[in-house]
Amino acid sequence: xxxxxxxxxxxxxxxxxxxxxxxxxxxxxxxxxxxxxxxxxxxxxxxxxxxxxxxxxxxxxxxxxxxxxxxxxxxxxxxxxxxxxxxxxxxxxxxxxxxxxxxxxxxxxxxxxxxxxxxxxxxxxxxxxxxxxxxxxxxxxxxxxxxxxxxxxxxxxxxxxxxxxxxxxxxxxxxxxxxxxxxxxxxxxxxxxxxxxxxxxxxxxxxxxxxxxxxxxxxxxxxxxxxxxxxxxxxxxxxxxxxxxxxxxxxxxxxxxxxxxxx
Numbered sequence: 478x479x480x481x482x483x484x485x486x487x488x489x490x491x492x493x494x495x496x497x498x499x500x501x502x503x504x505x506x507x508x509x510x511x512x513x514x515x516x517x518x519x520x521x522x523x524x525x526x527x528x529x530x531x532x533x534x535x536x537x538x539x540x541x542x543x544x545x546x547x548x549x550x551x552x553x554x555x556x557x558x559x560x561x562x563x564x565x566x567x568x569x570x571x572x573x574x575x576x577x578x579x580x581x582x583x584x585x586x587x588x589x590x591x592x593x594x595x596x597x598x599x600x601x602x603x604x605x606x607x608x609x610x611x612x613x614x615x616x617x618x619x620x621x622x623x624x625x626x627x628x629x630x631x632x633x634x635x636x637x638x639x640x641x642x643x644x645x646x647x648x649x650x651x652x653x654x655x656x657x658x659x660x661x662x663x664x665x666x667x668x669x670x671x672x673x674x675x676x677x678x679x680x681x682x683x684x685x686x687x688x689x690x691x692x693x694x695x696x697x698x699x700x701x702x703x704x705x706x707x708x709x710x711x712x713x714x715x716x717x718x719x720x721x722x723x724x725x726x727x728x729x730x731x732x733x734x735x736x737x738x739x740x
Contacts (some may be wrong), residue, residue, distance in 0.1 A: 483649035509573045514713035516544045519562070520628070521570035521700065522654035523595060526679045527734040531709035532727055537715060542713055549630040551575075551656035558583055558705075565708030566718060567633045568654075568700055570591065571630035575701040582706075590722050593736035595673045597634045600662055600680075601688035607668030611690060615644050620668030623650045623661040630698055631655040635671035638695055662687060697737065 479611075519678060520528055528546045536542055549557070551569040555578045558567070563583055569575045578584045598672040607620025613683050624639075624646070626633030639646065650667060652658045661667035663685045680687050702721060708714035723726050726740040 486559075490530060494509075495713065506516065512544065516542065516566070516708075516711070516714045516717050517564045518544060518546045518562040518566045518568065518717075519558070520546050520548055520568040522548045522550065522552070522630070522656045522701070523569075523570055523673050523675055524568060525656060527675070527731050527736065529728060530730045533573060534730060535720060539716075548654075548656070551623070552626070552628040552630075553653065553696045555581075563707045564705060565711055565714035566702060566704055568702040570595065570699055570700055570728045571633070571698050573633070574630065575703060584703060584705050587703040587705065587709070589701040591699045592721055593731050593737060594697040595675055595700065595736050596697050597638070597671055597692055597698070598674050598677055599669060599671045599677060599690040599692060600659075600672055600677055601690070602662050602665050602667065603686055603688075605668075605688050606665075609669045609688075609690070612638070612642055612644070612692065614642070614671070617641070618668065619648060621648050621650055621661075621666070622646050622665040623652055623670035625655055625658055625671065626653055628652055629654060631658065631671060631673065634695055634698060637672075638692055641694070650740040657703070676733040685725050700736075 525548045528548065530548060532544045534545060550569060551574040552713065554567065555574050558578060559581055567578055567584065576587050581585055584664060606616050609615065609618055609620065618700060624635050627633060627636050650661060652661065655672050658670040659672045659680060662670040663680050677687060677689055677695060702718065704714060704718055732738050
């Protein structure tokens with residue numbers, strides 16, 4: 478028969494064990510809750526194909542996380558933030574627009590990291606109806622040439638290249654984002670257009686055989702990513718940002734869509 482003292486000791490031990498178990502469960506639950514949640518990412522339009530796979534892969538490995546990508550031209554994304562939008566993360570297709578964002582209160586003091594680089598290319602519609610085989614052919618062609626707006630990264634690069642070679646397009650159509658340029662060319666509504674190598678790769682994956690003209694003197698453009706003040710206070714957003722920067726899986730997905738992940 479147990480003595481009263483022994484019984485009390487056993488009761489205390491059991492109580493401590495239960496308390497410890499409850500504490501462990503609460504801690505585990507809190508950690509799980511902290512690493513889950515909604516994440517909104519404002520991303521350059523040229524990331525739309527890779528972004529869908531990044532979202533799918535990360536959500537599959539992190540139940541409870543819900544990522545929403547919003548794709549637009551980088552300049553428009555920054556304008557939306559200036560007008561009050563508060564995404565958790567911003568990924569632009571150049572450093573110029575990221576620098577503009579970092580002057581806004583929501584991204585003031587944010588650190589940005591270059592995730593990937595991309596390269597501008599001149600593409601021609603299937604069958605090359607405009608007979609465009611070089612950059613110089615743009616000087617004489619009567620065909621429709623699609624170009625991004627000048628404040629959008631793909632447009633900035635394209636207009637710089639045209640100016641450098643003293644080319645004035647005779648029949649240009651201006652688009653708000655690079656995916657719109659790609660659509661114009663792939664559907665045959667433009668004879669040529671300036672897009673990224675990633676958009677060219679995406680078109681080929683869909684069975685659209687665009688011609689291409691390399692632009693060797695155009696420097697690759699960098700894609701920096703940064704957390705907003707809202708994102709910096711979210712454990713889920715911080716972990717996703719770190720995964721994008723460091724995981725082999727994210728790099729493999731991005732490289733699969735033609736992005737250069739070696740910086």
